[in-house]
Amino acid sequence: MTEDFWQRLLALHYVYPKPLNRLNRLMIDDPELEKLYRRKPFEIAALMEISLAQANQLKTAYAEALTIPFKDLYEKHKITPVSFHHPNYPVSLLDLIDPPAILYAKGRIELLLSPEKIAVIGSRNASHYSQKAINAILPPLVEQQCLIVSGLAKGADAMAHATAIELGGQTIAVTGSGFLHPYPKENAGLHSIIEEKYLSITEYPPYMQPKRWNFPMRNRIISGLSQGILVTEAKAKSGTLSTVEHALDHGKDIFAVPGDIFSALSEGPHKLIAEGAKPVWKGSQILEEYRLLRAEK
Structure with a gap:
């Protein structure tokens, strides 16, 4: 170029x-x-x-x-624009109907080329159950060099990023606003750590403020970057499931954490399991699924 x-x-x-x-x-x-x-x-x-x-x-x-x-x-501002021509631009994003033309990045852009990426997503109002599930599932994934992708939202997203970091793993945050307007403010400290030591990306120029319609668009990038999607807790109708819809459109693997049958936050994962998602409660189950898929190929 x-x-x-x-x-x-x-x-x-x-x-x-x-x-x-x-x-x-x-x-x-x-x-x-x-x-x-x-x-x-x-x-x-x-x-x-x-x-x-x-x-x-x-x-x-x-x-x-x-x-x-x-x-x-x-x-x-320590921002690296990664265009669709850039050698670090993930090829998997070009499978999207509407790939981002440019990813604005802060941090280690080489993480975009990590071969094993799993997205971990869930409710912004996630309960302690999500944290317990993430604590149980992530260690084997991180141990096997799986990079954890999420959206830096409140709740399950923040739990996933923070746990990956605590375990000594790698993480990518995909945000829904420009770097001059970090969102949400509750995660400002975590965002700073990710920008400095891991990777934060957005398709929005630095001046773009967080708008409601930015986040469904952000979700397709989370899905496009990842081999599979793990859902912890989510209501039956939620933004979390829009990420899953993008993933299904592109043949990605869906994993869901079974939950309390009396909790509204279990409705989303249970619906996904009923529709064919793999129920998981250990990271080894996800790793085993990929071993089987590789063997079939």
Whole structure:
């Protein structure tokens, strides 16, 4: 990637932070975005399926963003943009219908290439049962060099990251906002540790604040990075299960922790088990599942 193309891509994504399938519309006949600043607004509107007013706004904002020294700006904040061209960009993300065009990263970007990744997710209101389950299941996974992926939300996500760190393992946090607006504030200390010693990533430019609709989009990256998904506690209708839906769409393995039949937070895992997810209560069960899958291949 040339420096000029890198600047143009960063400028476009800064003002139009959309997935690769959207940005590709501008690159089909212009792979290095050399023509974008010359395109007529009506042409941009037709290619992107947006209004003429939006196209005018995009072109104006893009022209202004081209003057921003992104390389220096991101270095100052210790942010590494990992585009779909980057050697550390996970190939598995390209299987998504809407892969992130750029991952903004803080920490050790080599962790993106870790071959064994398991996502651990669950309710933001997870009970102590989730922590007990995570304590029981994660040690064998970490011992076998499985990297733990989660979304840094309150509850089960934070438990998964913190436990992986305590066990001496590796973890990746996938967040739903830009680095200038860390979320949630309750996890600020944990987030700082992950940024400094492990890896935190987001598809949103640094200025992006956490918005409700960012998190379902974040969930597809958690799924796309991981070989399998472990669900601890979740209600039958929850954001946790949207991650599972993404995983099922791409043939990922689903593991669920059986729970108290009288708890609403067991409804999600029990529903998944009824639909074919593997019930687990020991990390060795997940490892054994992968041994069988490798043997079949």
